[in-house]
Amino acid sequence: RRRGWSIADFEIGKPLGRGKFGRVYVAREVKSKYIVALKVIFKEQIDKYNIHHQLKREMEIQTSLSHPNILRLYGWFHDDQRVFMILEYAHGGELFKELRKCGYLSEQKAATYVASLANALAYCHEKDVIHRDIKPENLLLDHEGRLKIADFGWSVQSRSKRHTMCGTLDYLAPEMVENKAHDYAVDNWTLGILCYEFLYGAPPFEAESQRDTFRRIVKVDLTFPSTPPVSAEAKNLITRLLVKDSSKRLSLQKILEHPWIIKNANPMGTCDK
Numbered sequence: 112r113r114r115g116w117s118i119a120d121f122e123i124g125k126p127l128g129r130g131k132f133g134r135v136y137v138a139r140e141v142k143s144k145y146i147v148a149l150k151v152i153f154k155e156q157i158d159k160y161n162i163h164h165q166l167k168r169e170m171e172i173q174t175s176l177s178h179p180n181i182l183r184l185y186g187w188f189h190d191d192q193r194v195f196m197i198l199e200y201a202h203g204g205e206l207f208k209e210l211r212k213c214g215y216l217s218e219q220k221a222a223t224y225v226a227s228l229a230n231a232l233a234y235c236h237e238k239d240v241i242h243r244d245i246k247p248e249n250l251l252l253d254h255e256g257r258l259k260i261a262d263f264g265w266s267v268q269s270r271s272k273r274h275t276m277c278g279t280l281d282y283l284a285p286e287m288v289e290n291k292a293h294d295y296a297v298d299n300w301t302l303g304i305l306c307y308e309f310l311y312g313a314p315p316f317e318a319e320s321q322r323d324t325f326r327r328i329v330k331v332d333l334t335f336p337s338t339p340p341v342s343a344e345a346k347n348l349i350t351r352l353l354v355k356d357s358s359k360r361l362s363l364q365k366i367l368e369h370p371w372i373i374k375n376a377n378p379m380g381t382c383d384k
C-alpha cells in the first residue's frame with residue numbers, strides 16, 4: 112500500500128460492543144469487501160485517561176502476535192479525533208453470551224476452550240507477554256467455534272502499573288488481589304477459574320460482596336456443586352490450577368497433557384455450534 116489506511120477505505124456497519132475506552136463496529140474494506148471489526152477510540156478519552164503509552168505498547172504487542180486463538184490486529188490509523196484499529200472479525204460473537212445462554216458447557220467444549228487458551232498463553236509467554244486480564248468477556252468465537260482472545264489489556268513481562276480494580280475480582284489470582292509481585296502463573300490461575308466457570312456456569316469464588324470474593328480467593332475456598340455432574344478428571348485439573356502458591360500451579364504444558372484435556376478437547380480447537 113502506498114499510503115496508510117483511512118476511514119474512507121471502510122463501510123461501517125452495526126456496533127458490536129463497547130468497552131471502557133471505545134466501541135467496536137463491524138466494517139467492510141471497500142476494495143476487497145473483506146469483513147473486519149473496527150475499534151474506535153476517541154483521542155479525548157486517550158488524553159483524559161492518559162493511556163497513550165499503554166495503548167501504543169498494547170498495539171505493538173497485538174500486532175506482533177500471530178496465533179489461531181488470538182484475535183489479529185491487522186493495522187491501525189487515526190484522524191484528528193479518533194484512533195482506529197483494524198481487527199479480525201470473529202463471526203461467532205462473545206463466548207460468555209454462549210455460556211449465559213447454555214448455563215454451562217459440555218466437558219468437550221470446556222476442554223477445547225481450555226486447551227485453546229493454554230496454547231495461546233504458552234505462545235504469549237514465549238514472547239514475554241502476560242495477559243493478566245482473561246475473562247469470558249474477552250473471549251470471542253470465530254465462524255467455526257474457535258476461541259479467540261480479544262483484548263488489548265496485554266501487559267509485557269514486567270509488572271506494569273497497577274490497573275485500577277475496575278470490574279469483577281472473580282478472575283484475579285491471590286497474588287494480584289494481595290497486590291504481590293506476580294508472574295506468568297497468574298494466567299494459569301485464571302485458566303482454572305475459567306475451566307470451573309465453563310463447567311458450572313459461574314466462577315468458583317463468586318460472592319455477594321467484593322470483600323467476600325476477596326476472602327474466598329485468598330483462602331482458595333473451592334467447592335464443587337453436585338449439579339451439573341462434572342467428571343473427577345475435570346475437578347482434578349481445576350484443583351491443580353487453583354493453588355495459592357503460584358509455583359505449584361500446573362504448567363501450561365502439563366495442562367495440555369492432562370488426561371481430561373487429552374480425552375475431551377477437540378485437537379482442531381473448533382466446536383460445532
Ligand SMILES: CC[C@@H](NC(=O)c1cc2[nH]nc(NC(=O)c3ccc(N4CCN(C)CC4)cc3)c2s1)c1ccccc1
Pocket residue numbers: 127128129130131132133134135148150182198199200201202203204205248249250251261262
Ligand atoms: C472484548 C471487548 C472488546 N471487543 C473487541 O475488541 C472485539 C473485536 C471483535 N472482532 N469481532 C468481534 N465480533 C463481535 O463482537 C460479534 C458479536 C456478536 C455477533 N453475533 C451476535 C449473535 N448472532 C447470532 C451471531 C453474530 C458476532 C460478532 C469483535 S468484538 C472491546 C474493547 C473495547 C471496546 C469495545 C470492545
